[in-house]
Amino acid sequence: MSAAVGERVEFEPVIGLEIHVQLATRTKMFCSCPLSFGEEPNTRTCPVCLGLPGALPVPNSEAVHFALMIALAFGCEIAPRALFHRKNYFYPDLPKGYQISQYDEPLGRHGRLGDVRIHRVHLEEDAAKLVHASSSGRIHGAEASIVDFNRGGTPLVEIVTEPDLRSPEQAAEFGRLLQATLRRLGVSDVNMEEGSLRIDANVSVRPAGSSELGTKTELKNMNSFRFLERGLAAEIERQRALLDAGEAVVQETLHFDPRSGALSPLRSKEEAHDYRYFPEPDLVPLVPTEEMIARARQALPELPAERAERFQRELGLAADAARLLAFRFELGDFFELALAAGDGVDARALANWTVNELAARVGDSDPAASPLTAEAFAQLVSLVQQRRISAAAGKDVLDRLVAAGGNPHAIVEELGLEMAASDELDTIVEEAIRENADAVAKIRAGKVQAVGAIVGAVMRATRGRADGAEVQRLVREKLGL
């Protein structure tokens, strides 16, 4: 790589993601043990998921259905005859000494999500959970390791993208779209901290404009989008520095420590392996029938990317609001219910109230689960829109509605929040000017900002029933400013 002295070569990162999604099925991939949610270790096990002699796997049809939904959501081609393979390696979290996975005939291929091409979608089983008795929590230097087989055999879908991502930010944004899409499908909890969504990234850099790929490294198991972004940024910077110094990138698997920001080589089962894949003789080929595919297709809801596009196109929402309503589908659903319920409510105002005010009040939970009804929400936004109550009063009413429900008109009446009529407001302003003679004196002396004291007095007197901007205008008018 030659560059003129003092001229830094511009490098372009190339990123592909490998995503593991734990499916929210009732039972495990190849046995009838219920999935585990923090039960006592080794209480959700059977001869199959413990790898006892003579036990045989039987595929979970619900997992196949979910995997088909995912593959179809990405527009993948569905394999006419998908195969399960054995991926062989020894590790204590792998009771059979092999993982049942898919290899050269995955369930889905050649899909797309957003701007990113999906290379493949396949089904496999999760490993058990190892707990290492060491200060680092990692196996090296551990005195003992304990295996909890509750997680072992949980259905996983692995999604592999093409190397279409060009920045850490883009990778994280794609991750969020993927997470929102899978949540919308209802096939997984997609919780990164709990490990039901796990993202590994392959990253390399190359001179901008080059079409060849550089040597890649793999970043393992980053458990938030923020860490994914930071880990990728750190690794891209490391690779750039190596290349700038004329050194080569070595293909390896790295662990990113979000606390220190350090990248360290991962020396474990993930070292270079010959997995000796061969077709799983305990299972017959997985042949998705037309019925299975039709059923999976029917189960597909409108997906976040389509929905955001529709909100912008049909309702004229701003891109940010449309994205948030589409990604947090409960908010989006509530928004659409309210839009349908409140005749004439302005979609953009309703969207802003949903993403700014309602979202802040319900947190991560579903607004439909709160006492607030979609009708009441639409009425409230209409009241503000028609300037019958002030925005500030609207927020107070929303607090009450979210906490205890009710009718916004009744609350406005009960609290006397109806916007003051203009003759009433005239009187109150004049009164405030009389009672704040010192402020008026200051204003006359040139300290115009003293207007605030008078406006504040009016607002107090109207207990929020007046619009701040209107009061400001009136005060200034009457003082001849």
Place this chain on the structure above:
Amino acid sequence: MQELLALDAHALIAAIRRGELSSREVFDTYRERAASDPLGAYLWVAESGRPVDSAAPLAGVPVAVKDIFCVDGVPTTAASRILEGYVPPYTATVVELLEAAGAPLLGKTNMDEFAMGSSNENSAFGPVRNPWDRERVPGGSSGGSAAAVAGGLAPWAIGTDTGGSIRQPAALCGVVGLKPTYGACSRHGMIAFASSLDQAGPIARNVRDCALLLRHMVGRDPADATSVGLPEDVLVPQAERLDGVRLGVVAELMGEGIESGVRGCVERALALAEDLGASVEEVHLPHAPYAISAYYVLAPAEASANLARYDGVRYGLRVDGDDLTAMYENTRAAGFGAEVKRRIMLGTYALSSGYYDAYYATAQRVRTKIVEDFRAAFARVDLVVSPTSPTVAFRLGERVSDPLAMYLSDVCTVPMSLAGIPAISIPAGLSDGLPVGLQIAGPPFSENRVLEVAHALEQALAFEGVPREVEVKPA
């Protein structure tokens, strides 16, 4: 007592139904003999049987079970040190079906370790002796089951067949053994050797007993994704004539390597078949000579993965080491016998990156060719016939240091295993005073046809000498 031992399972069931015998008497008589087993045929013998309703299909006639079938609460080792002391928490479907039909568990029989062997000398718990000549092997890997039936230590038994492990010991011990169509019997609870080949099957004194036991073993099992059952019930055969039956003698399995005494018995049986009305012609299985090579790639490849679970982590033997890898190595070095290690290494090699296409993929293509060979043969004839084993029972120790010679013991049985088709071995006479087995195989799911023909031939052959009652000293 001697009278009871002289009765086959059908006769025992009839006697129990008539009230001439109780199922307890039958159980206790065999239990006592099994407990004093002089052949090394048993690894575990039941203390007592559950009372069985005499109206149950099998009326309480107990069954000896190869130690490869898991039975809840009963030690199950597959004759390996690595599973010494292992007690499964569940029961194999086939054993459950037999118990439900009224055949209680008599004991667990000795075998080649993980069913890998043709002489039963690969058991970690000592060899089994052939009741016809105790200096000779009973065959394998279901050698304990075959010797127990032949020696009057069990009324009947079950075994497993991967490349001949039911048929070859049945032949060498002068009893009847049947390997069903792949998928006829559930493999759930059967310790895996080579999953795409393993099948459970009956070993009995005669074809009718064999059919009756099989009738209560087959069926699709939701716990085994590869099981399909049989399209019709297994019937106990009645036929005495073979009019219109077209038999094909497999040319490739009658030539070099087949002892002349064995060939003679097979030819005599074919002549009898013609007397009974069958037509006999020669058929070819052009790829049969490659079957052993393909088998010894595919079966070890599957075994190398199937035996990975014996790692010292969860159950069975553990030999500690300085780190995880050392523990794995120590455990497996101490736990597995030489033949098992050999096959794990062969299979691991065959699946390795860079060798997969040359070995595993090529062997799969040979397997497909053999399936096609049989399909072509069955377009011309109803059933094919061959010797079961190229030789009669050989001496203990004779082939232990020559794995290739040992592997060739299965030359006649492996093609049917690769094709997944049903095949039975029946005694066809004696050569040098030792039993010779005749193998009859048919298309997939043709068990009833195979049993009918085997039964008619068995009547004509009138083989004598089973049970080869061994004397036992009371424990």
